[in-house]
Amino acid sequence: MIRFLSFLLPLALVAPAVGLGADLAAAARFVDAVNADWIPAMRARDAERVARPYAEDAVFVTRANHVIVGRSAIAGLFRKSFTAGSRVVSGAIHRRALEETNGFLIEWGDAELTVLTAAGKEVRSSSTYLTVWRPKADGSWEIVRNLNL
Numbered sequence: 001m002i003r004f005l006s007f008l009l010p011l012a013l014v015a016p017a018v019g020l021g022a023d024l025a026a027a028a029r030f031v032d033a034v035n036a037d038w039i040p041a042m043r044a045r046d047a048e049r050v051a052r053p054y055a056e057d058a059v060f061v062t063r064a065n066h067v068i069v070g071r072s073a074i075a076g077l078f079r080k081s082f083t084a085g086s087r088v089v090s091g092a093i094h095r096r097a098l099e100e101t102n103g104f105l106i107e108w109g110d111a112e113l114t115v116l117t118a119a120g121k122e123v124r125s126s127s128t129y130l131t132v133w134r135p136k137a138d139g140s141w142e143i144v145r146n147l148n149l
Helices: 002-014 023-043 047-051 071-082
Strands: 056-059 067-069 087-099 105-114 121-134 141-148
Touching: 002 023, 002 071, 023 067, 023 087, 023 105, 023 121, 047 071, 067 071, 105 141
Parallel strands: 056 141
Antiparallel strands: 056 067, 087 105, 105 121, 121 141
């Protein structure tokens, strides 16, 4: 619980008090498009494409509680996993909810991956995630926090 609160507290301190209203549907379409590209980017082993939605100051927390800070470091994490000899076969993101609070989007749901290891063994994994999206000046969104549980 402490990890969760420390993950979100910095956002609460700087969050503008604005609501999205009707724009939530447009924001949801943007998030859905980013999420839809996740598996194709993973299958292509394109670390930069996987990390593209992350802000320069984003924080990514793995299931093993490793904290990675910054888009380039997040890309490096994926680049390293792609060179380990395994490859993503399939997967999906199943969003449970997307809500707006103080100008940010809070998304949570479940993700699943099927990976073929270098030894030829198929391994399936799943996790719950929490993602915080921040609006950009051009009307798009970027991930500022991603927590995998």
